[in-house]
Protein backbone atom coordinates (compact mmCIF):
# COMPACT_ATOMS: atom_id res chain seq x y z
CA UNK A 1 0.00 0.00 0.00
CA UNK A 2 1.25 3.43 -0.86
CA UNK A 3 2.82 5.29 2.00
CA UNK A 4 2.46 2.42 4.40
CA UNK A 5 4.63 2.93 7.46
CA UNK A 6 5.79 0.69 10.25
CA UNK A 7 2.88 1.52 12.42
CA UNK A 8 0.33 0.46 9.88
CA UNK A 9 2.25 -2.74 9.26
CA UNK A 10 1.30 -3.74 12.77
CA UNK A 11 -2.26 -3.86 11.59
CA UNK A 12 -1.41 -5.99 8.61
CA UNK A 13 -2.20 -9.16 10.50
CA UNK A 14 -5.69 -7.90 10.93
CA UNK A 15 -5.91 -6.91 7.33
CA UNK A 16 -4.72 -10.30 6.19
CA UNK A 17 -7.18 -12.07 8.36
CA UNK A 18 -9.88 -9.71 7.17
CA UNK A 19 -9.20 -10.49 3.57
CA UNK A 20 -8.84 -14.18 4.31
CA UNK A 21 -12.30 -13.90 5.69
CA UNK A 22 -13.47 -11.90 2.73
CA UNK A 23 -12.18 -14.40 0.23
CA UNK A 24 -13.19 -17.44 2.20
CA UNK A 25 -16.72 -17.26 0.95
CA UNK A 26 -16.10 -15.58 -2.36
CA UNK A 27 -14.91 -16.24 -5.84
CA UNK A 28 -12.20 -13.96 -7.18
CA UNK A 29 -13.63 -10.73 -8.39
CA UNK A 30 -14.62 -10.71 -11.99
CA UNK A 31 -15.59 -7.11 -12.39
CA UNK A 32 -13.07 -5.22 -10.34
CA UNK A 33 -11.46 -2.28 -12.02
CA UNK A 34 -8.00 -3.75 -11.73
CA UNK A 35 -6.85 -1.11 -9.32
CA UNK A 36 -7.34 -3.35 -6.37
CA UNK A 37 -4.67 -5.84 -7.44
CA UNK A 38 -2.32 -3.21 -8.80
CA UNK A 39 -1.72 -0.91 -5.92
CA UNK A 40 -3.81 -1.96 -3.01
CA UNK A 41 -1.71 -4.08 -0.74
CA UNK A 42 -4.42 -5.70 1.23
CA UNK A 43 -6.22 -6.87 -1.87
CA UNK A 44 -2.94 -8.28 -3.11
CA UNK A 45 -2.51 -10.09 0.17
CA UNK A 46 -6.01 -11.37 -0.12
CA UNK A 47 -5.19 -12.93 -3.46
CA UNK A 48 -2.18 -14.72 -2.03
CA UNK A 49 -3.77 -15.92 1.12
CA UNK A 50 -7.15 -16.61 -0.27
CA UNK A 51 -6.72 -20.39 -0.24
CA UNK A 52 -6.11 -20.95 3.47
CA UNK A 53 -9.48 -19.69 4.42
CA UNK A 54 -11.23 -19.60 7.72
CA UNK A 55 -13.83 -21.89 6.27
CA UNK A 56 -16.75 -20.05 7.73
CA UNK A 57 -19.92 -19.40 5.90
CA UNK A 58 -21.99 -16.30 6.20
CA UNK A 59 -24.41 -16.72 3.34
CA UNK A 60 -27.41 -15.67 5.33
CA UNK A 61 -25.87 -12.81 7.20
CA UNK A 62 -28.59 -10.51 8.36
CA UNK A 63 -26.29 -7.75 9.51
CA UNK A 64 -24.49 -5.42 7.13
CA UNK A 65 -22.68 -7.74 4.76
CA UNK A 66 -20.96 -8.21 1.45
CA UNK A 67 -20.49 -11.03 -1.01
CA UNK A 68 -19.04 -10.94 -4.40
CA UNK A 69 -20.67 -8.10 -6.27
CA UNK A 70 -23.24 -7.63 -3.54
CA UNK A 71 -23.30 -5.76 -0.28
CA UNK A 72 -25.72 -4.45 2.31
CA UNK A 73 -25.03 -1.40 4.43
CA UNK A 74 -27.24 -0.06 7.20
CA UNK A 75 -28.32 3.51 7.71
CA UNK A 76 -31.47 5.27 8.93
CA UNK A 77 -34.04 7.57 7.36
CA UNK A 78 -35.32 10.72 9.08
CA UNK A 79 -38.98 10.25 10.00
CA UNK A 80 -39.89 12.89 12.55
CA UNK A 81 -38.50 11.83 15.89
CA UNK A 82 -38.02 8.26 14.76
CA UNK A 83 -35.36 6.93 12.45
CA UNK A 84 -36.34 3.67 10.75
CA UNK A 85 -33.58 1.36 9.57
CA UNK A 86 -32.74 1.57 5.87
CA UNK A 87 -30.89 -1.18 4.01
CA UNK A 88 -28.61 0.15 1.31
CA UNK A 89 -28.14 -2.78 -1.07
CA UNK A 90 -25.45 -2.53 -3.74
CA UNK A 91 -25.18 -4.93 -6.67
CA UNK A 92 -22.37 -4.88 -9.19
CA UNK A 93 -23.19 -6.65 -12.43
CA UNK A 94 -21.62 -7.20 -15.81
CA UNK A 95 -22.65 -4.97 -18.64
CA UNK A 96 -22.24 -1.46 -19.91
CA UNK A 97 -21.21 1.07 -17.26
CA UNK A 98 -24.30 2.39 -15.51
CA UNK A 99 -25.19 3.63 -12.06
CA UNK A 100 -28.79 3.10 -10.97
CA UNK A 101 -30.15 4.31 -7.66
CA UNK A 102 -33.54 3.01 -6.61
CA UNK A 103 -35.68 4.06 -3.69
CA UNK A 104 -34.87 7.75 -3.57
CA UNK A 105 -36.60 10.79 -5.06
CA UNK A 106 -35.17 11.62 -8.48
CA UNK A 107 -33.50 14.96 -7.69
CA UNK A 108 -31.80 13.47 -4.65
CA UNK A 109 -30.67 10.47 -6.68
CA UNK A 110 -29.03 12.57 -9.34
CA UNK A 111 -27.03 14.61 -6.86
CA UNK A 112 -26.12 11.67 -4.68
CA UNK A 113 -24.81 9.66 -7.65
CA UNK A 114 -22.53 12.50 -8.70
CA UNK A 115 -21.23 13.07 -5.19
CA UNK A 116 -20.54 9.40 -4.53
CA UNK A 117 -18.78 8.87 -7.83
CA UNK A 118 -16.60 11.95 -7.40
CA UNK A 119 -15.87 11.23 -3.75
CA UNK A 120 -14.73 7.67 -4.52
CA UNK A 121 -12.43 8.80 -7.31
CA UNK A 122 -10.93 11.79 -5.49
CA UNK A 123 -10.36 9.61 -2.43
CA UNK A 124 -8.19 7.33 -4.52
CA UNK A 125 -10.59 4.41 -4.93
CA UNK A 126 -11.54 2.75 -8.15
CA UNK A 127 -15.05 3.19 -9.47
CA UNK A 128 -16.46 -0.11 -10.74
CA UNK A 129 -16.76 -0.34 -14.51
CA UNK A 130 -19.88 -2.42 -14.86
CA UNK A 131 -23.48 -1.93 -13.95
CA UNK A 132 -24.07 -0.62 -10.41
CA UNK A 133 -27.49 -0.92 -8.85
CA UNK A 134 -28.13 0.63 -5.47
CA UNK A 135 -31.44 -0.02 -3.75
CA UNK A 136 -32.60 1.74 -0.61
CA UNK A 137 -35.26 -0.25 1.16
CA UNK A 138 -37.93 -0.12 2.41
CA UNK A 139 -38.99 1.85 -0.65
CA UNK A 140 -41.90 3.69 0.90
CA UNK A 141 -39.89 5.61 3.49
CA UNK A 142 -39.34 9.28 2.79
CA UNK A 143 -35.59 9.49 2.19
CA UNK A 144 -34.16 12.91 1.83
CA UNK A 145 -30.80 14.53 1.58
CA UNK A 146 -27.27 13.32 1.35
CA UNK A 147 -27.04 11.18 4.49
CA UNK A 148 -26.99 8.04 2.34
CA UNK A 149 -23.87 9.11 0.40
CA UNK A 150 -21.46 7.43 2.82
CA UNK A 151 -23.41 4.14 3.08
CA UNK A 152 -23.71 4.02 -0.73
CA UNK A 153 -19.98 4.65 -1.19
CA UNK A 154 -19.07 2.07 1.45
CA UNK A 155 -21.49 -0.41 -0.13
CA UNK A 156 -19.89 0.04 -3.55
CA UNK A 157 -16.40 -0.47 -2.11
CA UNK A 158 -17.48 -3.60 -0.26
CA UNK A 159 -19.31 -5.08 -3.25
CA UNK A 160 -16.24 -4.32 -5.35
CA UNK A 161 -14.00 -5.98 -2.75
CA UNK A 162 -12.08 -2.82 -2.06
CA UNK A 163 -13.22 -3.28 1.52
CA UNK A 164 -13.34 -6.56 3.44
CA UNK A 165 -16.79 -8.07 3.64
CA UNK A 166 -16.84 -8.08 7.42
CA UNK A 167 -16.25 -4.33 7.59
CA UNK A 168 -19.98 -3.69 7.34
CA UNK A 169 -21.05 -5.97 10.13
CA UNK A 170 -22.53 -4.45 13.24
CA UNK A 171 -22.26 -0.94 11.89
CA UNK A 172 -24.42 1.86 10.57
CA UNK A 173 -23.13 4.65 8.34
CA UNK A 174 -24.33 8.22 7.91
CA UNK A 175 -23.16 11.29 6.10
CA UNK A 176 -23.21 13.43 3.02
CA UNK A 177 -20.01 13.45 0.97
CA UNK A 178 -18.41 16.37 -0.76
CA UNK A 179 -16.93 15.86 -4.22
CA UNK A 180 -13.53 15.61 -2.55
CA UNK A 181 -14.69 12.85 -0.27
CA UNK A 182 -15.06 14.95 2.89
CA UNK A 183 -17.91 14.11 5.21
CA UNK A 184 -20.25 17.06 5.55
CA UNK A 185 -22.41 18.21 8.41
CA UNK A 186 -25.60 16.19 7.90
CA UNK A 187 -28.92 17.58 9.18
CA UNK A 188 -31.59 15.79 11.26
CA UNK A 189 -29.12 13.19 12.51
CA UNK A 190 -29.80 13.10 16.25
CA UNK A 191 -32.91 10.85 16.18
CA UNK A 192 -30.94 8.35 14.06
CA UNK A 193 -28.04 8.41 16.52
CA UNK A 194 -30.36 7.76 19.47
CA UNK A 195 -32.15 4.86 17.76
CA UNK A 196 -29.04 3.50 16.11
CA UNK A 197 -27.18 3.38 19.40
CA UNK A 198 -30.01 1.42 20.98
CA UNK A 199 -29.61 -1.17 18.24
CA UNK A 200 -26.15 -1.98 19.62
CA UNK A 201 -24.42 -1.27 16.32
CA UNK A 202 -21.48 1.03 15.93
CA UNK A 203 -22.41 4.26 14.19
CA UNK A 204 -19.99 6.03 11.88
CA UNK A 205 -20.85 9.65 11.15
CA UNK A 206 -19.30 12.98 10.09
CA UNK A 207 -17.01 14.66 12.63
CA UNK A 208 -18.87 17.89 11.88
CA UNK A 209 -21.88 16.32 13.59
CA UNK A 210 -19.92 15.94 16.83
CA UNK A 211 -22.36 18.25 18.64
CA UNK A 212 -25.24 15.85 18.02
CA UNK A 213 -22.99 12.88 18.80
CA UNK A 214 -21.90 14.40 22.11
CA UNK A 215 -25.52 14.39 23.27
CA UNK A 216 -25.73 10.60 23.05
CA UNK A 217 -23.72 9.10 25.86
CA UNK A 218 -22.39 5.98 24.30
CA UNK A 219 -19.06 4.70 23.18
CA UNK A 220 -20.34 3.23 19.93
CA UNK A 221 -20.39 6.52 18.01
CA UNK A 222 -17.36 7.15 15.80
CA UNK A 223 -16.53 10.38 14.03
CA UNK A 224 -14.73 10.64 10.71
CA UNK A 225 -13.61 13.55 8.56
CA UNK A 226 -13.68 11.89 5.18
CA UNK A 227 -14.35 8.73 3.22
CA UNK A 228 -10.69 7.72 3.23
CA UNK A 229 -10.52 7.89 7.01
CA UNK A 230 -13.62 5.68 7.32
CA UNK A 231 -12.11 3.09 4.99
CA UNK A 232 -8.75 3.18 6.79
CA UNK A 233 -10.55 2.56 10.05
CA UNK A 234 -12.56 -0.30 8.57
CA UNK A 235 -9.39 -2.12 7.59
CA UNK A 236 -7.65 -1.30 10.85
CA UNK A 237 -5.18 1.31 9.61
CA UNK A 238 -6.53 4.00 11.87
CA UNK A 239 -8.84 4.41 14.82
CA UNK A 240 -11.80 6.74 14.79
CA UNK A 241 -12.42 8.71 17.92
CA UNK A 242 -15.77 9.01 19.63
CA UNK A 243 -17.43 12.26 20.65
CA UNK A 244 -16.31 11.79 24.26
CA UNK A 245 -12.73 10.71 23.63
CA UNK A 246 -10.26 13.31 24.75
CA UNK A 247 -7.38 11.03 23.85
CA UNK A 248 -7.65 8.35 21.22
CA UNK A 249 -7.77 5.07 23.08
CA UNK A 250 -5.18 2.48 22.23
CA UNK A 251 -3.81 -0.51 24.00
CA UNK A 252 -0.22 -1.49 24.55
CA UNK A 253 0.44 -3.13 21.22
CA UNK A 254 -0.70 -0.11 19.29
CA UNK A 255 -4.07 -1.44 18.22
CA UNK A 256 -6.87 0.99 18.67
CA UNK A 257 -9.91 -0.18 20.51
CA UNK A 258 -12.27 2.13 18.68
CA UNK A 259 -13.37 -0.24 15.98
CA UNK A 260 -13.65 -3.97 16.45
CA UNK A 261 -11.14 -5.80 14.32
CA UNK A 262 -11.89 -8.66 12.05
CA UNK A 263 -10.09 -10.94 14.45
CA UNK A 264 -12.64 -10.18 17.08
CA UNK A 265 -14.37 -13.52 17.41
CA UNK A 266 -17.64 -11.86 18.23
CA UNK A 267 -17.78 -10.59 14.70
CA UNK A 268 -17.06 -13.85 12.92
CA UNK A 269 -19.45 -16.79 12.59
CA UNK A 270 -22.74 -15.34 11.50
CA UNK A 271 -22.01 -11.70 11.08
CA UNK A 272 -23.79 -10.78 14.27
CA UNK A 273 -22.15 -10.42 17.65
CA UNK A 274 -21.91 -13.82 19.27
CA UNK A 275 -24.05 -13.18 22.30
CA UNK A 276 -25.96 -10.42 23.95
CA UNK A 277 -23.62 -10.10 26.90
CA UNK A 278 -20.71 -9.51 24.61
CA UNK A 279 -22.77 -7.13 22.57
CA UNK A 280 -23.76 -5.14 25.61
CA UNK A 281 -20.20 -4.95 26.81
CA UNK A 282 -19.07 -3.57 23.48
CA UNK A 283 -22.06 -1.34 22.92
CA UNK A 284 -23.61 -0.35 26.23
CA UNK A 285 -27.23 0.66 25.65
CA UNK A 286 -27.80 4.36 25.26
CA UNK A 287 -29.51 5.81 28.24
CA UNK A 288 -31.68 8.63 26.98
CA UNK A 289 -29.47 11.21 28.50
CA UNK A 290 -26.97 13.90 27.82
CA UNK A 291 -23.43 13.84 28.94
CA UNK A 292 -22.11 16.49 31.22
CA UNK A 293 -19.84 17.56 28.40
CA UNK A 294 -22.76 18.11 26.07
CA UNK A 295 -24.72 20.21 28.54
CA UNK A 296 -21.92 22.54 29.58
CA UNK A 297 -20.92 23.04 25.99
CA UNK A 298 -24.38 24.28 25.19
CA UNK A 299 -25.39 26.45 28.13
CA UNK A 300 -23.03 29.38 27.77
CA UNK A 301 -25.58 31.69 26.22
CA UNK A 302 -26.99 34.21 28.64
CA UNK A 303 -30.60 34.03 29.73
CA UNK A 304 -32.31 37.42 30.27
CA UNK A 305 -32.72 38.21 33.98
CA UNK A 306 -35.78 39.44 35.82
CA UNK A 307 -33.66 42.06 37.63
CA UNK A 308 -33.36 43.95 34.34
CA UNK A 309 -37.09 44.74 34.36
CA UNK A 310 -37.91 47.86 36.43
CA UNK A 311 -41.20 48.11 38.25
CA UNK A 312 -44.08 45.94 36.99
CA UNK A 313 -44.39 44.13 40.31
CA UNK A 314 -47.82 42.71 39.44
CA UNK A 315 -46.42 41.37 36.19
CA UNK A 316 -43.41 39.82 37.90
CA UNK A 317 -45.61 38.23 40.55
CA UNK A 318 -47.90 36.78 37.86
CA UNK A 319 -44.85 35.41 36.08
CA UNK A 320 -43.65 33.74 39.29
CA UNK A 321 -47.06 32.14 39.89
CA UNK A 322 -47.17 30.98 36.25
CA UNK A 323 -43.72 29.44 36.62
CA UNK A 324 -44.56 27.73 39.91
CA UNK A 325 -47.76 26.02 38.75
CA UNK A 326 -47.03 25.84 35.00
CA UNK A 327 -50.03 28.05 34.37
CA UNK A 328 -50.75 29.70 31.02
CA UNK A 329 -50.41 33.48 31.11
CA UNK A 330 -52.07 36.26 29.10
CA UNK A 331 -50.78 39.81 29.58
CA UNK A 332 -52.98 42.69 28.48
CA UNK A 333 -51.37 46.11 28.33
CA UNK A 334 -50.43 49.07 26.17
CA UNK A 335 -47.26 49.14 24.05
CA UNK A 336 -44.21 49.72 26.24
CA UNK A 337 -45.65 48.01 29.32
CA UNK A 338 -42.92 45.37 29.17
CA UNK A 339 -45.03 42.36 28.14
CA UNK A 340 -42.33 40.90 25.90
CA UNK A 341 -39.57 41.64 28.45
CA UNK A 342 -41.48 39.69 31.07
CA UNK A 343 -42.32 36.77 28.78
CA UNK A 344 -38.69 36.34 27.74
CA UNK A 345 -37.72 35.93 31.40
CA UNK A 346 -40.05 33.03 32.14
CA UNK A 347 -37.61 30.28 31.04
CA UNK A 348 -35.07 31.69 33.53
CA UNK A 349 -37.53 31.08 36.38
CA UNK A 350 -38.20 27.47 35.43
CA UNK A 351 -36.08 24.56 36.62
CA UNK A 352 -33.45 23.44 34.07
CA UNK A 353 -34.30 20.49 31.84
CA UNK A 354 -33.36 17.06 33.13
CA UNK A 355 -30.93 15.08 31.00
CA UNK A 356 -33.61 13.02 29.29
CA UNK A 357 -35.76 16.13 28.72
CA UNK A 358 -32.77 17.93 27.21
CA UNK A 359 -32.19 15.02 24.81
CA UNK A 360 -35.86 15.14 23.83
CA UNK A 361 -35.65 18.88 23.12
CA UNK A 362 -32.38 18.46 21.20
CA UNK A 363 -33.94 15.66 19.12
CA UNK A 364 -36.83 17.93 18.18
CA UNK A 365 -34.40 20.67 17.17
CA UNK A 366 -32.43 18.18 15.10
CA UNK A 367 -35.58 16.75 13.48
CA UNK A 368 -36.45 20.31 12.47
CA UNK A 369 -33.10 20.53 10.68
CA UNK A 370 -31.52 22.82 13.31
CA UNK A 371 -28.40 22.47 15.38
CA UNK A 372 -29.39 21.53 18.94
CA UNK A 373 -28.44 24.56 21.03
CA UNK A 374 -30.74 24.58 24.03
CA UNK A 375 -28.68 22.45 26.38
CA UNK A 376 -30.49 22.38 29.72
CA UNK A 377 -32.22 25.69 29.05
CA UNK A 378 -35.92 25.55 28.38
CA UNK A 379 -36.87 26.58 24.85
CA UNK A 380 -38.49 29.96 24.23
CA UNK A 381 -40.32 30.27 20.93
CA UNK A 382 -42.11 33.39 19.78
CA UNK A 383 -43.64 32.91 16.32
CA UNK A 384 -44.88 36.06 14.57
CA UNK A 385 -48.61 36.69 14.37
CA UNK A 386 -48.33 36.11 10.63
CA UNK A 387 -47.47 32.45 11.33
CA UNK A 388 -49.77 30.04 9.55
CA UNK A 389 -51.42 27.03 11.11
CA UNK A 390 -48.99 24.90 9.14
CA UNK A 391 -45.95 26.68 10.60
CA UNK A 392 -47.23 26.30 14.13
CA UNK A 393 -48.03 22.63 13.72
CA UNK A 394 -45.28 21.54 11.36
CA UNK A 395 -42.02 22.91 10.04
CA UNK A 396 -42.48 21.16 6.69
CA UNK A 397 -42.58 17.54 5.66
CA UNK A 398 -42.68 15.59 8.92
CA UNK A 399 -40.76 18.29 10.73
CA UNK A 400 -41.70 19.68 14.12
CA UNK A 401 -43.33 23.13 14.03
CA UNK A 402 -43.27 25.98 16.52
CA UNK A 403 -45.50 24.19 19.04
CA UNK A 404 -43.11 21.24 19.23
CA UNK A 405 -39.99 23.40 19.24
CA UNK A 406 -41.48 25.00 22.37
CA UNK A 407 -41.90 21.54 23.97
CA UNK A 408 -40.98 21.63 27.68
CA UNK A 409 -40.47 25.37 27.34
CA UNK A 410 -42.40 28.53 26.61
CA UNK A 411 -44.50 29.43 23.56
CA UNK A 412 -44.95 33.22 23.46
CA UNK A 413 -47.63 34.66 21.21
CA UNK A 414 -47.35 38.44 21.07
CA UNK A 415 -50.34 40.37 19.71
CA UNK A 416 -52.57 37.37 20.23
CA UNK A 417 -55.72 38.77 18.53
CA UNK A 418 -53.69 39.41 15.37
CA UNK A 419 -53.08 35.67 14.90
CA UNK A 420 -55.15 33.87 12.33
CA UNK A 421 -58.24 32.45 13.96
CA UNK A 422 -57.50 28.99 12.61
CA UNK A 423 -54.00 29.19 14.07
CA UNK A 424 -55.42 29.92 17.50
CA UNK A 425 -57.91 27.07 17.14
CA UNK A 426 -55.00 24.78 16.29
CA UNK A 427 -53.50 25.50 19.71
CA UNK A 428 -56.40 24.09 21.64
CA UNK A 429 -55.84 20.42 21.03
CA UNK A 430 -52.07 20.39 21.80
CA UNK A 431 -52.75 22.48 24.92
CA UNK A 432 -54.88 19.62 26.20
CA UNK A 433 -53.04 16.59 24.84
CA UNK A 434 -49.43 17.82 24.76
CA UNK A 435 -48.88 16.30 21.31
CA UNK A 436 -49.17 17.30 17.66
CA UNK A 437 -50.14 14.73 15.04
CA UNK A 438 -48.95 15.08 11.48
CA UNK A 439 -49.91 13.00 8.49
CA UNK A 440 -47.61 13.11 5.47
CA UNK A 441 -46.64 10.55 2.85
CA UNK A 442 -49.47 8.35 4.17
CA UNK A 443 -47.61 8.15 7.45
CA UNK A 444 -48.67 9.64 10.69
CA UNK A 445 -46.13 11.14 12.93
CA UNK A 446 -46.53 12.37 16.48
CA UNK A 447 -44.45 15.15 18.01
CA UNK A 448 -44.58 16.11 21.66
CA UNK A 449 -45.77 19.69 22.22
CA UNK A 450 -46.12 20.23 25.96
CA UNK A 451 -45.42 23.92 26.18
CA UNK A 452 -46.36 26.66 28.59
CA UNK A 453 -48.40 29.27 26.74
CA UNK A 454 -47.68 32.95 27.34
CA UNK A 455 -49.60 35.48 25.28
CA UNK A 456 -49.76 39.24 25.11
CA UNK A 457 -52.24 41.67 23.63
CA UNK A 458 -53.11 45.35 23.56
CA UNK A 459 -56.28 46.29 25.44
CA UNK A 460 -57.74 47.81 22.24
CA UNK A 461 -56.74 48.05 18.56
CA UNK A 462 -54.64 51.19 19.11
CA UNK A 463 -53.36 49.96 22.46
CA UNK A 464 -54.15 53.02 24.59
CA UNK A 465 -57.64 52.53 25.94
CA UNK A 466 -57.78 53.85 29.49
CA UNK A 467 -54.72 56.03 28.94
CA UNK A 468 -55.10 59.14 31.13
CA UNK A 469 -53.87 61.37 28.30
CA UNK A 470 -56.83 60.26 26.20
CA UNK A 471 -54.74 58.87 23.37
CA UNK A 472 -57.28 56.17 22.44
CA UNK A 473 -59.68 56.88 19.61
CA UNK A 474 -61.18 53.39 19.45
CA UNK A 475 -64.95 53.04 19.65
CA UNK A 476 -66.55 50.63 22.11
CA UNK A 477 -67.64 48.54 19.15
CA UNK A 478 -64.09 48.32 17.77
CA UNK A 479 -62.78 47.27 21.17
CA UNK A 480 -65.47 44.60 21.54
CA UNK A 481 -64.74 43.23 18.07
CA UNK A 482 -61.00 43.19 18.80
CA UNK A 483 -61.42 41.18 22.00
CA UNK A 484 -63.93 38.85 20.37
CA UNK A 485 -61.19 37.68 18.02
CA UNK A 486 -59.90 35.55 20.85
CA UNK A 487 -61.97 32.44 20.90
CA UNK A 488 -63.62 31.93 24.26
CA UNK A 489 -62.39 28.35 24.68
CA UNK A 490 -58.74 29.33 24.06
CA UNK A 491 -58.75 32.14 26.60
CA UNK A 492 -60.57 29.80 28.94
CA UNK A 493 -57.60 27.46 28.76
CA UNK A 494 -55.22 30.20 29.93
CA UNK A 495 -55.22 30.21 33.72
CA UNK A 496 -53.82 33.71 34.35
CA UNK A 497 -54.82 36.95 32.67
CA UNK A 498 -53.47 40.19 34.02
CA UNK A 499 -53.61 43.81 33.00
CA UNK A 500 -50.35 45.73 32.88
CA UNK A 501 -50.11 49.51 32.95
CA UNK A 502 -47.50 51.46 31.06
CA UNK A 503 -44.75 52.53 33.42
CA UNK A 504 -45.18 56.10 34.62
CA UNK A 505 -42.42 58.33 33.24
CA UNK A 506 -41.00 59.02 36.72
CA UNK A 507 -40.34 55.28 37.15
CA UNK A 508 -38.25 55.32 34.02
CA UNK A 509 -36.31 58.48 34.90
CA UNK A 510 -35.68 58.15 38.62
CA UNK A 511 -33.11 55.55 39.46
CA UNK A 512 -35.14 53.32 41.69
CA UNK A 513 -34.05 52.54 45.23
CA UNK A 514 -35.33 49.00 44.87
CA UNK A 515 -32.87 46.18 44.54
CA UNK A 516 -34.72 44.11 41.96
CA UNK A 517 -34.86 40.38 42.61
CA UNK A 518 -32.83 38.28 40.24
CA UNK A 519 -34.25 35.37 38.28
CA UNK A 520 -32.12 33.01 40.38
CA UNK A 521 -33.80 34.15 43.61
CA UNK A 522 -37.29 33.74 42.18
CA UNK A 523 -36.33 30.42 40.61
CA UNK A 524 -35.52 29.07 44.09
CA UNK A 525 -39.05 29.85 45.30
CA UNK A 526 -40.49 28.38 42.11
CA UNK A 527 -38.48 25.18 42.55
CA UNK A 528 -39.62 24.83 46.18
CA UNK A 529 -43.28 25.34 45.22
CA UNK A 530 -42.97 22.78 42.42
CA UNK A 531 -41.43 20.29 44.82
CA UNK A 532 -44.43 20.67 47.17
CA UNK A 533 -46.85 20.02 44.28
CA UNK A 534 -45.01 16.97 42.99
CA UNK A 535 -44.79 15.44 46.47
CA UNK A 536 -48.47 16.08 47.19
CA UNK A 537 -50.07 15.09 43.88
CA UNK A 538 -47.37 13.94 41.44
CA UNK A 539 -48.07 16.77 38.98
CA UNK A 540 -48.08 20.54 38.77
CA UNK A 541 -51.21 22.47 39.71
CA UNK A 542 -52.09 23.53 36.15
CA UNK A 543 -52.60 19.85 35.30
CA UNK A 544 -55.00 18.97 38.10
CA UNK A 545 -58.26 17.42 36.91
CA UNK A 546 -61.59 18.55 38.41
CA UNK A 547 -61.78 15.57 40.83
CA UNK A 548 -58.18 16.23 41.90
CA UNK A 549 -59.05 19.88 42.44
CA UNK A 550 -61.79 18.87 44.86
CA UNK A 551 -59.29 16.74 46.69
CA UNK A 552 -56.21 18.97 46.82
CA UNK A 553 -57.72 22.46 46.81
CA UNK A 554 -60.10 22.31 49.72
CA UNK A 555 -61.15 25.73 50.98
CA UNK A 556 -61.82 26.88 54.55
CA UNK A 557 -65.12 28.54 55.38
CA UNK A 558 -64.00 32.16 54.91
CA UNK A 559 -62.08 31.37 51.69
CA UNK A 560 -65.22 29.70 50.39
CA UNK A 561 -67.32 32.74 51.25
CA UNK A 562 -64.91 35.06 49.46
CA UNK A 563 -64.91 32.87 46.38
CA UNK A 564 -68.70 32.65 46.17
CA UNK A 565 -68.95 36.44 46.38
CA UNK A 566 -66.45 36.73 43.54
CA UNK A 567 -68.34 34.16 41.48
CA UNK A 568 -71.65 35.93 41.81
CA UNK A 569 -70.13 39.35 41.07
CA UNK A 570 -68.05 38.22 38.09
CA UNK A 571 -70.39 35.54 36.78
CA UNK A 572 -67.60 32.95 36.59
CA UNK A 573 -68.12 29.79 34.58
CA UNK A 574 -67.48 26.41 36.18
CA UNK A 575 -64.26 26.24 34.21
CA UNK A 576 -63.13 29.66 35.45
CA UNK A 577 -63.99 28.59 38.98
CA UNK A 578 -61.62 25.66 38.65
CA UNK A 579 -58.90 27.99 37.34
CA UNK A 580 -59.24 30.17 40.43
CA UNK A 581 -58.91 27.12 42.68
CA UNK A 582 -55.73 26.03 40.91
CA UNK A 583 -54.20 29.47 41.10
CA UNK A 584 -55.06 29.81 44.80
CA UNK A 585 -53.38 26.45 45.35
CA UNK A 586 -50.22 27.69 43.63
CA UNK A 587 -50.19 30.92 45.67
CA UNK A 588 -50.40 28.85 48.86
CA UNK A 589 -47.65 26.54 47.64
CA UNK A 590 -45.38 29.52 46.91
CA UNK A 591 -46.01 30.66 50.49
CA UNK A 592 -45.25 27.14 51.69
CA UNK A 593 -48.55 26.77 53.56
CA UNK A 594 -50.57 23.52 53.50
CA UNK A 595 -54.05 25.08 53.42
CA UNK A 596 -55.36 27.61 50.91
CA UNK A 597 -55.88 30.92 52.72
CA UNK A 598 -58.34 33.73 52.07
CA UNK A 599 -55.48 35.86 50.79
CA UNK A 600 -54.60 33.16 48.25
CA UNK A 601 -58.15 33.13 46.89
CA UNK A 602 -58.14 36.93 46.73
CA UNK A 603 -54.90 36.93 44.76
CA UNK A 604 -56.17 34.18 42.43
CA UNK A 605 -59.31 36.17 41.61
CA UNK A 606 -57.10 39.13 40.70
CA UNK A 607 -55.36 36.91 38.15
CA UNK A 608 -58.58 36.49 36.13
CA UNK A 609 -58.80 39.93 34.50
CA UNK A 610 -60.88 38.79 31.52
CA UNK A 611 -63.58 37.35 33.75
CA UNK A 612 -64.38 40.89 34.79
CA UNK A 613 -66.77 42.88 32.58
CA UNK A 614 -64.91 45.02 30.03
CA UNK A 615 -64.29 48.42 31.55
Ligand SMILES: [Zn+2]
Nearest residue numbers: 460462472474
Ligand atom coordinates in the same frame (compact mmCIF):
# COMPACT_ATOMS: atom_id res chain seq x y z
ZN1 LIG B 1 -57.64 52.31 21.36
